[in-house]
Amino acid sequence: MVLKRSSSLPDFRHVKALRSNSNLTVPGKSGSPLLTLFLDDGRCELYNPIEGKTEKMLGDFSGSRFLASCGKWFLMLDSRSRLYIIDVFSKDRIGLPPLESVVSDLCSLKRVGDRDKEFTWELTDGTVFNAFADEIRASLWVDEKAEELALVWFFDAPAGFLCCYKKGNDHYNLIPVGQFGIPKMLTGLHGLVLRGYRLYILTTRNFVRVIDFSGKKGFEELTDSDPSPTFSPLGYSCNFSIAVTTAGEVLLVTNTVFERSERTFHVYKKDPNADPDDYMPDLLEVHSLGDEALLLDLGITVPANPTLGIKPNSIYFTRHYLIRYGTSDRSRVLPPYEVDICVFNLATKTLEPFPAPPNMNLKDARWIFSLT
Known part of the structure; x- marks a missing residue:
C-alpha cells in the first residue's frame, strides 16, 4: 500500500497498522547486522555479510536515486525529482513536499x-x-x-x-x-550529522x-x-568526518587507506582544557567508545547490542562520502562511491572486511540497524 502525502504526514501510527506483512529481522542468523546492497542496475538486496548470502531482494529502484537511510527507511528521489521515504521491507511509502x-x-x-x-x-x-x-x-x-x-x-x-x-x-x-x-x-x-x-x-x-x-x-x-575552532586542520593525507555520540559530544573521525589498500581509523575529540582563544586547538585521541558502536555512515554512536550483533567499541563503515563545499562549475566530475564494507575494532586497531560478492557491481551499501 502507498501512503499519499497530506498536511499531517508522516503518520507513523497509520504506517504501523499496515505492517502485518512486514517482518523486519535486523540481525542475521549469525547475530550480525545485515547490509543493504545497491546494485548498478537499480536493484537493492538484503545481504548477510557473515554467511555471504543474499537474504532477500528488497526491490528494483532503477527509477529512483537513493539519497539517505535510517534503519529500514530510505530517502529516495524519483525520476521527476520528487522526494519520498519508503520502508524497504513493507514498501510503505511517504510522499514529501x-x-x-x-x-x-x-x-x-x-x-x-x-x-x-x-x-x-x-x-x-x-x-x-x-x-x-x-x-x-x-x-x-x-x-x-x-x-x-x-x-x-x-x-x-x-x-x-x-x-x-x-x-x-x-x-x-x-x-x-x-x-x-x-x-x-x-x-x-565539509560534513554534517543529523541526530533527531x-x-x-x-x-x-x-x-x-x-x-x-x-x-x-x-x-x-x-x-x-x-x-573557537572545534578541530585543528589535519591536512589532506586522510579522509575525515564528524560524528556525534549519544551524549551529544562531537568527534572527528579520520580514515586512511595505505598503499596495500589497508584501511585504518582514528577518533579524536577537542581537548576540554584547550584555551578558548587558541585557533589551533589540540586534539585528544579517543581510544575507546566504551559500550557504544559508531555507525559512520550516519555519523552517530549507538549502544552496543549483542542480540543485534552490534559490537562495542567498533566502527561500522561502508563507504567514505565527504560532503564538499560545492562549485558552480558544471564540468567537474563527482567522484564515484568508494564501497569498502568493514568493521573496525578501535581497541585492537584491527579491521574485519566484508567483501561483497564478486559478481556484484555495487553502487552503494549501508549497514542496517534498528535505532529504536
Whole structure:
C-alpha cells in the first residue's frame, strides 16, 4: 500500500497498522547486522555479510536515486525529482513536499520550465544560481517509537543553502551555509550529522555549527556568536568526518587507506582544557567508545547490542562520502562511491572486511540497524 502525502504526514501510527506483512529481522542468523546492497542496475538486496548470502531482494529502484537511510527507511528521489521515504521491507511509502516549497526570505527555488532535473536558486537581489537534481545530497532521521521524522537536503553545487524538514510540515526551511548573514568562520559545508532535530555542520574552517529545528517555526542557531575552532586542520593525507555520540559530544573521525589498500581509523575529540582563544586547538585521541558502536555512515554512536550483533567499541563503515563545499562549475566530475564494507575494532586497531560478492557491481551499501 502507498501512503499519499497530506498536511499531517508522516503518520507513523497509520504506517504501523499496515505492517502485518512486514517482518523486519535486523540481525542475521549469525547475530550480525545485515547490509543493504545497491546494485548498478537499480536493484537493492538484503545481504548477510557473515554467511555471504543474499537474504532477500528488497526491490528494483532503477527509477529512483537513493539519497539517505535510517534503519529500514530510505530517502529516495524519483525520476521527476520528487522526494519520498519508503520502508524497504513493507514498501510503505511517504510522499514529501515538492523541492520548490522552500520557505526563506533570502531566495526561492524554481524548476526550469517543465524540466525535472534543472532548478534555479533566485535571490532577492536578482542573482540566479543553477542547480541540478543529480547533485542533491541528504541525511535522514526516523524514530518510529517517538513517531518523529527529520531530514536535510542540499544541492552539492552551489552549496550556499541547506533545507531542513520535520514531521508535519508542508515545506522546507532554508538554512544558509554560504555567506548570507552568517559569520565567515561558520560558512561552508565539509560534513554534517543529523541526530533527531539537531543538525551538526562541519564548516570549511573546522568549526562545528549546531542548529536545532525542533521548534514550531524555523530553526535556532545554537552556535556561539564568537566560537573557537572545534578541530585543528589535519591536512589532506586522510579522509575525515564528524560524528556525534549519544551524549551529544562531537568527534572527528579520520580514515586512511595505505598503499596495500589497508584501511585504518582514528577518533579524536577537542581537548576540554584547550584555551578558548587558541585557533589551533589540540586534539585528544579517543581510544575507546566504551559500550557504544559508531555507525559512520550516519555519523552517530549507538549502544552496543549483542542480540543485534552490534559490537562495542567498533566502527561500522561502508563507504567514505565527504560532503564538499560545492562549485558552480558544471564540468567537474563527482567522484564515484568508494564501497569498502568493514568493521573496525578501535581497541585492537584491527579491521574485519566484508567483501561483497564478486559478481556484484555495487553502487552503494549501508549497514542496517534498528535505532529504536
